[in-house]
Amino acid sequence: MRLLSRTRGLPVITREEAEQLGRVEDLTVDPRTRSVVCVRLSGAPKHATTIAWDLVEGVGQDAVVVRSAASAGGGRHDFPTHHEILGKRLLTEHGTAHGTVKDIAFDPTTGHIQTLYTALGDISGDHLLGVGEYAVVVRGV
Template structure:
């Protein structure tokens, strides 16, 4: 997984031409699928038209650069109607207010985590609207609607928020969580990996809402089946963990 701020600003490199094509200026999010469809490339000169690259043409998103097979994968924004439509919808997610399905405003989003293979938004970093609750990450599967300046989420989304240190844990577990967070902040442990570990704990016992299959057709989990650690391990091994997080309920 990659944070938005780990992607924006990266140079785009062509593998074939071995040249830099520009830098990522922003992400174009499809509110219907909750995924990044395109990446906008800043122009080399201020008066030039912006170009974009489809997420499906991204080979890899590394620490220092984003790669694509060839420079011909970059296209002028105005030549792609679907991209213009997304620009008009102007769904940023980061900076959006959070509102529950019953109309309760609850804080805002200050970052998103993206699956670098599919472009799917996996998690949202939530800032509560008061000091009574702690900020944290919650699964994007709890988002009902990605809107312009606002996210509509399930009413009980806060129960799935992975906090830095959970107040409801025992003293021993609190110490473990504090140690985990210290490691994450010091760079010894990736905060996204920490979220993934917590997300696995959250998923155990929930119900699968669609059949999850491996790429070769093997059944990982069946609809209406309860999620177990064994299912989670299979999903991770088959690279279907994100799909599992997007298809479950209580």
């Protein structure tokens, strides 16, 4: 399990060239698959600013490792719209407020969202229905 808050800011490096591509600015979550679909980079002037999750080889305490600079520039580009998750209001599908999202835990291998940590308790990632500009929506809790 890995926390989003502890993944932000990590350097993203290539395994083949040992080159730093940038730092993790954020992760984009697809609510349909309930998983991380891409890594958004900051400070990546020479490289892609978004890397598909399937190109990530590992997420450790000190860095996120991708295959190579060449592979990081390729891959799919039809990612869902990125919306901030941390600090966002959390609502049930019926509009009931359930605090704010304090953090999310995800599987560092698959990217599957395991838990949403909120001000009012933890919610299984399997309950995630939507991530929008205004709120994160979950199946009734």
